[in-house]
Amino acid sequence: MTLIQKQMVIVGAGPQALFLVREYSRIGYSVTLIGRRNEIAMYSCYAVKVPVTTEEDLIQALTDLAAKSQLLDCIVASGFYLSFLMNHFPNFFTIFNVFPKDVEALAVFLNKLNTYQLAEEITCKYPKSILLSQLDEDTDYKSIKFPQIVKWNQDIYLYQNPSFKTCLVKDVKELKNLVQTLIGREKESLVMQEYLGTDLQNNFSFGAYFDQGKLVAGICVNEVRHYRSGVSSVVEEYRGKYSQLIEEESVQLIGKTSFTGFLDVEFKIFNGEPYLLEVNPRPFGFIKIMKLKYPDLIPFIVGECAGNRKNPKQVQWMNMLRDMVLAVKNPLKIVHMFSVLLNFNSRTFDVWDIRDLKPFFQQVKR
CATH class of the missing domain: 3.40.50.20 (Rossmann fold)
Structure with a gap:
């Protein structure tokens, strides 16, 4: 048989x-x-x-x-x-x-404003936000504190590239000029938010796997370096003063749903407090760090392993090629880059795998 x-x-x-x-x-x-x-x-x-x-x-x-x-x-x-x-x-x-499982939860987390409504229930701070479609001739623009940042409230494109990922608008004139360039579908899907600052090192995430709203495995990380906005080159496990609060608020937020799967919850520290930016209800870009932190996670999830042991070391993740480009542009970053590269016991790479080399070299080719 x-x-x-x-x-x-x-x-x-x-x-x-x-x-x-x-x-x-x-x-x-x-x-x-x-x-x-x-x-x-x-x-x-x-x-x-x-x-x-x-x-x-x-x-x-x-x-x-x-x-x-x-x-x-x-x-x-x-x-x-x-x-x-x-x-x-x-x-x-x-x-x-x-x-990820639970369509109701996905309908919340795939939409920033819906996510913020859920965040209200746990008194989690988030940036003041408004859909661009809600701006009209009756809007009191004097009450808006600039600069503001325009983001996608929800994704509407799959194989068509949007004109931008985020856009900083410095005054009312720039905002109105931007709105005039948008089609109706885009206006309904773009949100304007209070700007929480330029320091990307204040960006933190809680990457995790949940089962019906219950935490199975999670890790709080600091996005140490960014190749570009929203794209990290180095991520490190974070155990600092905000880590417990970030984890608690993430667990409370997801616990309001029956979500099952991988996700990451993004925060930014602003005025000494974590602000929720968004929930990404799918496997996240630095997901390979989860294997370093929880070596048996996938077998455990599918029921082929009884335990889910946790690596006690403080772990790191790197996209080698992105970080080398950044080091060339800013030589002051080279020392830290090499410290990560040489951290053989507690560091993992993005796509590199000695048993599956072609994806890495394809990345080099690009």
């Missing part, structure tokens, strides 16, 4: 997906990966690859897989894919056993 191999579908093929493809393949899963040809995980030696070019291709590929086998386990490893599937293919959540 032959045993039926466990199957996993992973949607989206960025660095987060690459980590999951490797981990699930190495514990014996048959993994199918769906993504665009140029996404980094599509170059892995693991997984059956299903390349898609358009949004229609994506829906068709998922429909075909579901027709062959109902309720396959499926991890969506990208917020862009998750938002698209929520809005344009809701049947996806009934034909697959989807992680």
